[in-house]
Amino acid sequence: MDSAEYERKIAARFATFDQDGNGYIDREDFSAAARAVLAEFGTTARSDRGQAVFIGAEAFWQGMAGIADVDGDQRVTREEFVTGAVKRLRDNPVRFAEIARPFLHAVLAVADETGSGSATPDAAARVLRVLGTPQELAGRVAAGLDTDGDGRISEEEILAAFAGYCGVEPPDAL
Numbered sequence: 001m002d003s004a005e006y007e008r009k010i011a012a013r014f015a016t017f018d019q020d021g022n023g024y025i026d027r028e029d030f031s032a033a034a035r036a037v038l039a040e041f042g043t044t045a046r047s048d049r050g051q052a053v054f055i056g057a058e059a060f061w062q063g064m065a066g067i068a069d070v071d072g073d074q075r076v077t078r079e080e081f082v083t084g085a086v087k088r089l090r091d092n093p094v095r096f097a098e099i100a101r102p103f104l105h106a107v108l109a110v111a112d113e114t115g116s117g118s119a120t121p122d123a124a125a126r127v128l129r130v131l132g133t134p135q136e137l138a139g140r141v142a143a144g145l146d147t148d149g150d151g152r153i154s155e156e157e158i159l160a161a162f163a164g165y166c167g168v169e170p171p172d173a174l
């Protein structure tokens with residue numbers, strides 16, 4: 001990977017977290033993501049499943065801030081994201097996945113109409129789309145999440161894919 005490719009990947013990851021696109025990641029981006037998922041599946045914020053999504057989003061934000069908000073201003077800049085989150089994730093993807101787990105677990109519960117703890121590729125594609133994945137990509141990305149090919153997307157499959165997505169290797173020159 002050359003440095004242009006690295007920069008492109010980092011920008012895409014930052015944009016994934018910066019849901020409102022205002023140039024930094026903060027609590028509002030995580031609550032916006034929670035609201036978008038609940039709206040897509042017609043789940044109210046007051047329901048148990050809705051509450052779990054918001055609680056997970058807050059925990060995810062706290063975890064992100066804990067590793068990346070170096071100056072403690074409750075905002076994660078692009079630079080903080082690269083030096084804090086991306087690096088930490090490469091070093092310890094399991095730990096980063098644990099930070100994301102409560103949110104992803106709760107989102108899965110909202111997206112899963114059967115209560116089985118896993119989602120169909122179609123439901124996963126809806127989640128990806130409302131979180132900003134282009135429509136034409138969401139279906140293909142969701143299908144790719146089903147790594148064991150059983151037609152369902154499990155929490156472990158989502159966490160593994162998410163950690164892999166975020167843990168971008170820098171080019172050798174950096």
Ligand code: CA
Pocket residue numbers: 017018019020021022023024025026029
């Ligand atoms: Ca933002």
Ligand code: CA
Pocket residue numbers: 068069070071072073074075076077080
């Ligand atoms: Ca900061």
